[in-house]
Structure formats: structure tokens, C-alpha cells
Amino acid sequence: MTRQENDWPDRIYDLLGRLQLRQVAHVPDAGHKRLIELCVADSEKKVVTLTSEEEGVGLLTGAWLGGEKGVLLMQSSGIGNCINALAMVESCRVPLLMLVAMRGEWGEFNPWQMPMGLAVEPVLKAIHAVVLRAEAAADVVPTVEAAAGLAFNGQRAVAVLLSQRLIGSKRFAK
Amino acid sequence: MSNKKEKVLRRRALVTRLLAERDEMVVVSGLGSATWDVAEAGDEPLNFPLWAGMGCAAMIGLGLALAQPTRRVVVITGDGEMLMGLGGLATIADQAPENLAVLVLDNESFGETGGQPTPTAGLADLAGIARGAGFSAVFEAADEAALTPLITAVRSAPGPVFAVAKVALETLPLVMPPKDGAFLKDRLRRALGVDASA
Numbered sequence: 001m002t003r004q005e006n007d008w009p010d011r012i013y014d015l016l017g018r019l020q021l022r023q024v025a026h027v028p029d030a031g032h033k034r035l036i037e038l039c040v041a042d043s044e045k046k047v048v049t050l051t052s053e054e055e056g057v058g059l060l061t062g063a064w065l066g067g068e069k070g071v072l073l074m075q076s077s078g079i080g081n082c083i084n085a086l087a088m089v090e091s092c093r094v095p096l097l098m099l100v101a102m103r104g105e106w107g108e109f110n111p112w113q114m115p116m117g118l119a120v121e122p123v124l125k126a127i128h129a130v131v132l133r134a135e136a137a138a139d140v141v142p143t144v145e146a147a148a149g150l151a152f153n154g155q156r157a158v159a160v161l162l163s164q165r166l167i168g169s170k171r172f173a174k
Numbered sequence: 175m176s177n178k179k180e181k182v183l184r185r186r187a188l189v190t191r192l193l194a195e196r197d198e199m200v201v202v203s204g205l206g207s208a209t210w211d212v213a214e215a216g217d218e219p220l221n222f223p224l225w226a227g228m229g230c231a232a233m234i235g236l237g238l239a240l241a242q243p244t245r246r247v248v249v250i251t252g253d254g255e256m257l258m259g260l261g262g263l264a265t266i267a268d269q270a271p272e273n274l275a276v277l278v279l280d281n282e283s284f285g286e287t288g289g290q291p292t293p294t295a296g297l298a299d300l301a302g303i304a305r306g307a308g309f310s311a312v313f314e315a316a317d318e319a320a321l322t323p324l325i326t327a328v329r330s331a332p333g334p335v336f337a338v339a340k341v342a343l344e345t346l347p348l349v350m351p352p353k354d355g356a357f358l359k360d361r362l363r364r365a366l367g368v369d370a371s372a
Contacts, residue, residue, distance in 0.1 A: 023240060046240050048269060051261030058230035058262070062202070062237020065222060065359060067368025070237075088227035092355030155356075 005137040008166075009034035012099070012144055013042075016071060019148050021097070022046055023063045023070030025056035031101030031167035032073045046070075053078030057085035061094045069152065072098045076120045076161070077113065086127045086157050093155040097148050098129075099162060106165040120161065129157035134166060181342040182317055185279045188339055189250060190215045192277070192325050197246070199329070200238055200362070204231035204251025206286040207346075208279060212250055214349040219365035222358060223351040229258030232276050236266050239274035239333075242366065246273055248328055253280040253294045260303060266334050267308030275328045275335035276304075281343040289343055304336035316340040 012035055016024070024039045025048045026032060039045045050056050056072040063070045074082075079100060089096050103110070104117015124131050130150050134143040144160050151158040189211040193201065202222045203212040208231075209223040222238075224231055235249035256278045266274065282295035294300060301314045311331055315324040315338075324337050352358060363369035 023237065046269075048236070048240075048265065051264055054230070055233045055259070055262045055265055058227065058233030058259075059237040059240075059265075061227075061230070062234035062239075063241045064237075065234070065362050065366075066200075066238040066241025067363065067366060068237075068241035085227055085230055088224070088230060088355070091226060092359045094359060 008137045008140040010038065011141045013038040015141055015144055015148075017042075017044070019145075020069060021071045021148075022068045023048060023060060024073065025050055025059050025070060026073035027051075027053050027056075027075070027078055029073070029075035029101040031075070031162060032099070035073065053081045054085040057082050057089060057096065060096055061089060061092065064094050069095070070097075072096065074098065074100055076100050076102045076104060077116045079120050079124060079159070080116050083123055083127055086124075086129060089157045090128050095151040095155050096157040097151040098157065098159040099144065100159050101162050101167055102164045104164075106163060107168040108164060117164075124157075124159050127157070129159055130154070131159050131161065133161045133163060135163045136166060140166070179316065181281065181340050183315065183321060183339055183341045184344065185211050185281070185339075185341040186214055186346060188279070188321065188325075188341065192248075192250075192328060195329070196220075199246045199248055200242065200366070202231050202235045202238065202247070202249045204228075204249070204255035206252055206255065207281075208251045208255070209351065210346065210349045211279065213351040217351045219361045221351065222362050225353060225355065228255055229262075231255055232259055232266060233262045235274055235276060236262070236269060236271060239271040240269065243271070243273055245366075246275070246329070247271075249274070249276045251276070251278055252285065253278055253282060253292050253300060254284045256300060257292055257294070257298070260307075263304055263307035263309065263336070267304075270334060272333045274333045275331070275337065277328050277337045277339065279341050280338050281341050283343045285343060301336065301338045309334055309336040311335045313337040314340075
């Protein structure tokens with residue numbers, strides 16, 4: 001992977017700035033480490049570290065009610081924590097952009113990650129979220145940008161699944 | 175505060191008194207009884223009554239408070255709803271928004287589902303949990319004397335404020351706000367002047 005291909009978290013960060021996404025809510029994942037660091041260092045961003053992912057659905061609902069846009073960063077297991085809260089987003093037609101670092105797929109070493117990894121897409125679709133996937137570094141920014149458009153224009157939940165093939169080599173090379 | 179004492183505070187009178195002087199306060203009400211209580215005090219564009227999302231009320235308040243830092247944001251909810259989102263208390267204390275207050279109407283029961291006791295009927299102490307999560311402005315009331323400072327704190331003390339009022343378990347008439355979530359969302363955004371399409 002070239003340096004340029006490897007810097008997609010920096011490019012997501014640039015995009016968050018262009019889109020004026022102010023509230024950045026997260027339960028950390030190693031795949032989001034760089035992006036979280038960039039957001040924490042940015043005084044324009046309000047970074048909210050959550051104890052569980054569904055808190056971020058509530059937070060960003062409140063943010064939108066108050067006139068601010070945001071993004072929710074999590075690992076795929078966190079989607080399982082969010083489903084009932086996502087029903088509220090659907091009922092209220094609140095825009096919600098989620099960036100999901102996948103586990104339980106390509107290269108997974110922990111078998112206990114597999115069931116939730118396999119369930120992410122079907123459960124998101126069952127609660128009427130739009131699901132997009134980024135498999136390669138070059139896809140990431142266009143996919144996140146498209147997802148933000150669908151979320152904020154379409155007023156609904158949109159998840160970008162950042163594949164484990166994309167983020168995995170970094171995670172497991174330690 | 176003894177859980178065995180008979181509860182003298184009445185939730186509807188408490189909420190009506192709190193909201194009688196609400197100024198520009200934004201009010202988020204938690205699923206169930208708190209939503210009916212706030213509706214009885216008067217349906218307003220600055221209310222966001224929840225019809226679902228149990229456990230989310232306080233965090234919606236946090237997102238609003240961060241987005242609208244000059245405006246008071248008050249979350250009014252029940253003990254069952256608050257217990258479902260306890261982790262959020264740590265998140266809120268960590269963010270420390272000065273303009274946010276969370277008021278729990280604690281009847282020690284799941285009042286909407288048959289009055290089954292919640293853990294606050296036993297040993298659980300929401301005020302203690304809030305202190306442990308990092309709240310320093312914590313107020314408790316079980317009688318009229320303590321209620322006045324609690325209401326003042328919810329309205330205007332530097333936040334984040336966490337307040338618990340021990341209230342009677344009552345069966346009260348349902349008073350319903352509008353049900354359509356998209357309408358409620360757009361109505362609040364327009365009232366706050368943040369809806370560009372308005």
C-alpha cells in the first residue's frame with residue numbers, strides 16, 4: 001500500500017471539515033484511531049467519547065435538532081447496540097451518518113466477532129438504514145461523501161462499512 | 175433518602191410548576207409518563223417529546239446542549255428510562271455542558287407497564303450514580319421543602335445538573351403531544367431557527 005493509499009483517514013477528516021460535521025461521536029475502534037486523533041486535535045470539532053454506541057444515535061439526534069451535523073464512528077459490533085435507537089431516527093427522519101469499521105470478515109482471527117460481523121448489513125437494512133461499503137482505499141472518500149449526501153439530503157440513517165480488508169492489514173500487523 | 179417513605183410529590187404538579195417559567199428552555203421528555211407530564215403542562219414547539227428510543231433522552235439533551243450552548247436544555251424523564259441509559263451519565267459528565275439539566279421523576283416503578291418496581295425501589299440510587307459518573311451539581315427532593323431549590327437548579331444552576339425527585343406512583347390520564355416524529359423534529363428546528371428550509 002502506498003503512502004497516499006494509506007492516508008484515507010486523513011482524507012475522511014478533510015471531508016468532515018468540508019461538510020461542516022461538528023459533533024464527532026465514537027466508541028473507539030483501531031480502524032478509526034487516526035481519524036479520532038485528527039478530530040481531537042481540531043478545536044472546531046466536539047469529540048464525544050461514548051460508553052456505548054446507541055448513545056451516539058441519541059447525541060446526533062439532539063445535535064441535528066439543535067442545528068449541528070455530526071458523524072458516529074464505531075466498530076461493527078456496535079451496530080448491534082444501536083438498532084432500537086435507529087428506529088427513533090427513522091420515525092423522526094433524522095439524518096445520521098455512521099462510519100463502521102468492520103470486524104468478523106476478511107482476515108478475522110476472533111471467531112466471536114463473526115456473528116455480529118455477518119449480521120451488520122441485514123440488521124441495518126431491516127431498520128431501513130442505507131448501507132454502503134468501501135472495499136479499497138480509493139473508494140473511501142467518494143463513498144463517505146455519497147453517504148453524507150444521502151443522510152443529510154435524505155434525512156435518514158446511512159452507514160458506510162469500512163471493510164476489514166481495507167483496514168485489517170494495519171490492525172493485525174502488530 | 176429512604177425508599178420506604180410514602181412519596182408526597184406529584185409528578186404533574188412538579189412538571190407544570192417547573193415549566194410555568196420556562197423562558198426559552200428546550201425540553202426533551204423521555205418515553206412514557208414524562209412525555210404525558212410535559213404534554214399536560216402544554217405542548218410547545220420547544221418540546222421534543224419522545225415516543226420511543228428508551229434510554230436515549232439524556233443523550234439527545236447532550237447533543238442539543240452542545241449544539242445550542244447559550245440555551246437551557248432540560249431533559250425530563252423517568253427512572254426506568256434513565257436506568258436504561260446510565261452509561262450516558264458518564265458521557266455527559268465528561269462533556270460537562272453548563273446548559274444541560276437532567277430531571278428524573280423517580281417513582282421507583284415501570285409505571286407504564288403495570289408498576290413493576292425498578293432497582294430504585296431497592297438499593298439503586300440515581301443521584302449517587304450521577305455523582306459517581308462525575309456530576310457535581312446533584313439535587314434531590316422528596317418533599318416540598320427540597321423541591322424549590324431543585325426546580326431552581328434545573329432551570330438555572332450551572333450544569334450539567336442532575337436532579338432526582340421522588341414522586342408517587344400514580345395512574346394518571348394520558349395527555350398526548352403530537353405523535354409524528356418528523357413533525358416534532360421540524361417544529362423544534364424551526365423554533366430554534368436552524369431549519370434552512372423554513
